Structures are given as structure tokens and as C-alpha cells.
Amino acid sequence: MSFLTLTGIQKSFGPVQVVKDFDMAIEKGEFVSFLGPSGCGKTTVLRMVAGFEAPSAGTIVINGRNQNELKPNQRNIGMVFQAYALFPNMTVHDNVAFGLKVAGMDKAAIDARVKEMLGLIHLGHLADRFPYQMSGGQQQRVALARALAPKPQVLLLDEPLSALDAKIRVSLREEIRMIQQQLGITTVFVTHDQEEALSISDRIVVMNAGRADQIGTPFDIYNRPATRFVASFVGTLNLIEGTVVDPTANRISIGDQDITLREPLGPAKAGDKVSLALRPEAGSIAEGARGDTALTGQVISSNFLGSVIRTRMKVGEPVISFDMFNAPGRNPPAVGEVVTLRFTASDLLIIRE
Numbered sequence: 167m168s169f170l171t172l173t174g175i176q177k178s179f180g181p182v183q184v185v186k187d188f189d190m191a192i193e194k195g196e197f198v199s200f201l202g203p204s205g206c207g208k209t210t211v212l213r214m215v216a217g218f219e220a221p222s223a224g225t226i227v228i229n230g231r232n233q234n235e236l237k238p239n240q241r242n243i244g245m246v247f248q249a250y251a252l253f254p255n256m257t258v259h260d261n262v263a264f265g266l267k268v269a270g271m272d273k274a275a276i277d278a279r280v281k282e283m284l285g286l287i288h289l290g291h292l293a294d295r296f297p298y299q300m301s302g303g304q305q306q307r308v309a310l311a312r313a314l315a316p317k318p319q320v321l322l323l324d325e326p327l328s329a330l331d332a333k334i335r336v337s338l339r340e341e342i343r344m345i346q347q348q349l350g351i352t353t354v355f356v357t358h359d360q361e362e363a364l365s366i367s368d369r370i371v372v373m374n375a376g377r378a379d380q381i382g383t384p385f386d387i388y389n390r391p392a393t394r395f396v397a398s399f400v401g402t403l404n405l406i407e408g409t410v411v412d413p414t415a416n417r418i419s420i421g422d423q424d425i426t427l428r429e430p431l432g433p434a435k436a437g438d439k440v441s442l443a444l445r446p447e448a449g450s451i452a453e454g455a456r457g458d459t460a461l462t463g464q465v466i467s468s469n470f471l472g473s474v475i476r477t478r479m480k481v482g483e484p485v486i487s488f489d490m491f492n493a494p495g496r497n498p499p500a501v502g503e504v505v506t507l508r509f510t511a512s513d514l515l516i517i518r519e
């Protein structure tokens with residue numbers, strides 16, 4: 167049985183239902199991210215797991231025990247919020263010690279545990295500082311140590327990195343992942359940042375308007391998006407409209423060109439529209455590029471983004487973006503140039519909902 171299970175969870179505030187039919191089973195030691203746009207219900211689900219909100223329907227079970235009737239302080243859950251939320255009038259040591267004092271641990275044991283926790287986040291030398299004397303990244307590491315000190319059975323993190331600078335965000339997310347793996351603690355991490363979710367999760371739940379649109383590994387979510395929403399929210403993607411030419415032969419047209427899909431079209435007749443997704447990194451215009459499928463178009467823009475060059479070309483009406491790695495001596499395609507993008511037919515996904 168899974169360690170943390172949410173079954174049939176619903177939540178309404180007054181007449182507004184913000185979480186709908188949410189089901190999720192998280193294994194012990196797993197790192198799961200809830201990924202979705204602002205307002206889709208991520209925090210609300212997290213708060214129900216922590217016991218700050220009661221579900222309107224459904225059950226929450228942790229380690230075989232139903233949590234619905236338990237108060238937050240009976241659930242043994244560690245939580246880290248976006249705002250650092252440290253006690254401003256307490257030192258780092260006392261912040262981390264707080265939960266242990268409440269639990270009635272004796273002073274020697276508390277000091278040992280605080281030392282261990284500060285070692286884990288490499289802030290042992292700042293034990294006597296106050297929050298205002300530390301950077302945002304340091305405060306968030308203390309918040310993590312404070313959450314982990316009482317050995318919670320589950321760790322919940324609600325957008326813990328979103329108030330930090332880009333560089334710190336990346337290093338701290340890696341640190342969080344390392345600590346999580348070191349402790350083997352079951353973790354739910356909320357974010358609206360797809361790169362963050364893709365880079366550190368065992369599995370991702372992509373949330374859309376209170377529902378889980380797709381649950382899967384980062385690889386699955388990125389490469390096999392189940393819905394139009396997931397396809398467009400996770401990564402940069404071309405959503406292309408094609409027209410069925412010959413359904414039995416899997417032939418479709420994009421703009422003025424016909425191609426054959428690998429994935430079966432399913433029930434369709436000539437003239438039906440079909441939504442297709444293609445990642446910008448899937449193809450290449452390089453001389454001798456491989457791929458069983460080609461689309462030729464005219465370049466309408468080419469943007470230098472640093473490590474990649476993103477080019478947009480027009481294939482009849484539809485516009486398709488593709489990326490190529492920057493290489494010294496390679497010029498981006500010029501606007502107006504006609505280029506041929508080669509890719510593998512199986513990279514073209516049919517989006518059905």
C-alpha cells in the first residue's frame with residue numbers, strides 16, 4: 167500500500183469548487199511535485215494534507231492511518247512555505263529547536279538534534295544569527311531544517327523557492343532534493359515552475375482547475391503529455407493543426423504539405439482536423455539531418471537565446487518553432503530563407519483532449 171493516499175478529494179469554498187476528484191498515491195520516500203498555474207488548487211490540496219483545511223469529501227491516509235479527524239499537530243508533518251516564516255525574534259538555533267521543545271524533548275537532545283540539522287543544511291556557523299541577518303536562501307534552508315527537525319513522516323513544501331533569485335533557486339532545489347534523498351522522506355513539493363518540477367521530482371502531478379490532468383515521471387509528462395493543457399503548460403511546444411487526408415494510410419496535411427503519422431489516427435475521415443504537438447528540439451535543419459519526415463517552410467524569425475537559437479518558420483498557414491544549439495561559427499537562419507526541418511514521425515504527437 168502507498169504511504170500517502172488521497173482518495174476522491176473535493177474541496178469547495180462556499181459555492182466554488184476548487185479541488186475536484188483528486189486522487190493520488192505517493193510511495194514512501196517518493197518526491198512528488200504538484201505543478202500547475204496559479205489558482206489551480208495546489209496549496210489547497212497541500213493544506214488538506216497538513217490538516218489546515220478539511221476536505222469537503224474524500225479521505226487522506228498516511229502510513230495506513232486515516233488523517234481526516236486528526237488536527238495538524240497530530241499528523242507529524244513538516245511544512246515549508248514560500249514566505250520564509252521563521253520566528254523573527256528567535257535565533258536560527260531556537261527556530262530549529264522550536265518543534266522539539268513543543269514536543270517536550272530535553273535540552274541536551276534538542277541541542278544535538280539542532281546541531282545535526284544545521285549540519286545538514288551547512289549553516290552550523292550561523293546558529294546564533296537572527297533571521298533578519300541572513301539572506302533569503304539561508305532563511306529558507308533554516309525553514310527546511312526546522313520542518314525536518316521533529317522527524318516528520320511527510321514533508322510538504324509550498325513554492326519554497328519562488329521568492330528567491332534565479333541562481334539561488336537552482337542551487338537550493340538541488341540541495342532540497344539531495345537532503346530529501348539522504349533522509350528518504352516522503353515529500354510533496356508545490357510549484358508553478360515546470361523546469362523546477364521536471365528537474366527534481368520522481369513524479370509530477372500536473373494540475374488544471376482543481377483536477378490532476380496527468381500524473382507521471384518527468385520524462386513521461388514531457389514526452390507523452392496526456393492532454394492539450396499538459397502539452398502546452400510543460401515545456402515549449404508547437405501546437406499544430408493538421409487536416410486528415412487519408413485516414414487509412416494515416417496521411418495528414420500541415421499547411422500545404424502531406425506527411426504520414428506514426429501514431430494511429432483512430433476513427434477519422436478526410437477533412438477532419440487533428441491537433442498535433444511537436445517539441446521545438448525534436449527536429450533539425452542541419453545538412454544531412456536524419457528523420458523520416460520533413461516540412462519545408464520560410465523563416466519568419468530567428469532568436470538568439472544563448473545556448474539555443476529558436477527559429478520560427480511558416481509552413482503554409484501554420485507556424486512551427488524549432489531550436490538548434492548555438493555553435494560558434496554557425497549563423498542563425500536568415501528571415502526569408504527557406505529551410506527543411508527533418509524529424510521522426512513518432513515525435514509528432516496527436517493531442518486528443
Ligand SMILES: Nc1ncnc2c1ncn2[C@@H]1O[C@H](COP(=O)(O)OP(=O)(O)O)[C@@H](O)[C@H]1O
Nearest residue numbers: 179180184202203204205206207208209210211
Ligand atoms: N480560504 C479560501 N476561501 C475562498 N477561496 C479560496 C480559499 N483558499 C483558496 N481559495 C481559492 O481556491 C482556488 C485555489 O487556490 P490555491 O489552492 O491557493 O491555488 P494555487 O496554490 O494553485 O495557486 C483559488 O481560486 C483561490 O482563490
Ligand SMILES: [Mg+2]
Nearest residue numbers: 208209210324
Ligand atoms: Mg499556492
